[in-house]
Amino acid sequence: MSGPHPAVAAVRSAVRRALADLPADATVLAACSGGADSLALSGALAFEAPRAGRTAGGVTVDHGLQEGSAARAVEVADVLRGLGLAPVLVRTVSVDGPGGPEAAARRARYAALDGAVGAHAPAAVLLGHTLDDQAETVLLGLARGSGARSLAGMAPRNGHYLRPLLGLDRSTVRRACAEMGLRAWEDPHNLDPRFARSRVRHEALPALEKALGPGIAEALARTAAMLRADADTLDRLAEDLEAEALPDAEAATSAAPGPGPRPGAGTPGAGPVLDVEPLAAAPASLRTRVLRRAALAAGCPASALTARHVREIDRLVTDWRGQAHIDLPGGVRCRRIARRLRFEA
Template identity: 45%
Template sequence: MRRAVREWLGAYASAGVVAVGLSGGADSLALTAAAAAEADAVDALVVDHRLQDGSEVVAAGAAAAAMRLGCRSARVLTIEVGGEGGPEAAARRARYAALDQARDGLPVLLGHTLDDQAETVLLGLGRGSGARSIRGMAEFDEPWGRPLLGVRRATTRQLCADLGVDPHEDPHNSSPEFTRVRLRTEVLPLLEDVLGGGVAPALARTAAHLREDGEVLDALAEKLLDRARDAGGLRVETLATAAPALRRRALRAWLLERGAKSLTDSNLRAVEALVTQWRGQGGVAVGGSLNGTRLVAAREHGRLILGSDRTGPARGRHH
């Protein structure tokens, strides 16, 4: 655990001062202990979602444990969780927003383990959204740091036991109504049995390989996007002659930078069809808004442009 944190600090946080997102569970408690031993200073940020009775007691206990483990400070962040997108997604959004607001410019270490990475890859495979969805979580996606992606969940529990720290067992982590819980308790054990073990590390290695490949493709796609830019739009001819993997990445980056939200594979391919399968079709609505109206991508005079549904690109024009 200490080696994993030490290597992460050496790669991404030369100043040696970090925050840690602490839930009170085994993974985040073990991470807090290792960070306190290796970093120059650690500020623990404990999020109280207020979704269960007694959550304030759990949060206070986690903050106290952080101070005993050697943190410089420990703060409890009490948040409100909405309902949009389901309970898991809503809690995640509220948690990350609270941590981002409270981190005071520091990177925030999160307790995601190799096992979490394997579950993320399986979820991505199930969605079928391409390599981006199965390359898992990054070691550092500013400001979020994940030093434990090479550490098994069993190791974090063992460290807590060795230190005499009693982690909180969140009942949500064993509730079968959550997809990730069923992956953890049903799917991965079955795969381990059928394939003879080693599945979680293999899935994590797959994520690492895809992330390395993806970084190269993203860099090439950025160059393509720069070549295709034309007065706020994109030149269709430049995109049409590019490799599909680079073209879709360039289109995705352009749409996101212009305000598109929650892009799906079908959204992206419909926009790509404006380049590669032009039949005079109208614009494609993408998630997001401009001045309160939907964003629409369309082809006009040999360019892709993005505007609002009300005032945006004209339908059916082509060149």
């Protein structure tokens, strides 16, 4: 008796490994848009979960950005139920806020997925990102000049999110979807050149393949994996520096029991406050990580915060000559007052 198609076997094996890393009582949800990648992921989860004795469901998010999106979300949910997944959730979100439509849609989507996890805790969400998605993410990070963390791409696991398919190329995953007999929907946004990821997918990566030869996506994904290990170590050291840079009184307040301001917060509603002295004495690779984290905590959209912004904040520490402030994306301002940096929304 012949086994499944090699592509199907590869996807199922990746999902099986992801399930083995989760607590036995965790509900596992496949995030499914109806595209080929997430459908293949959902089909593999529906196959593997009962064999592992696990509860497995699915969740689809209606962003409301296209005509008929609500009906499509219902169709996707019906497909997930047909696979035998339960519970199956449909979440409708409102896409707005800073950073452009791609960033706003991503924020809304992850907020909905976080809510699904909370409603079925303990739970985890499987995401259908592939090796090609990883390569695109690395190229987008290069274009923004955002540093090693951006070039490290997407992590195989980040909290309750798992990406089992990061080691598989898109063609393999889509072949698996077809071999499972699942009919995929192609999001027209994936073909729209107004969106940066679409341009990377359909123009930049093919151009690199043509100029440098095949294997570019695999090479970028390998680079991301190596950089992620380095970035994780530097981030841990940066966390120590951040704790050292918190003003003493505020650090003590944040450590006290009961409700209170988050670490580094100044007055209620203000952003982080950091002492300049420990930052100035630290290596630039750690200092800039702390400054970037503070800017994000103050409300800067990650997709809009570039290395140039962080470099300008860094000048308030290392080359301050009385500059008043630095304006940052998302309506955030960083101001130096004497020996402290204050981030203000």
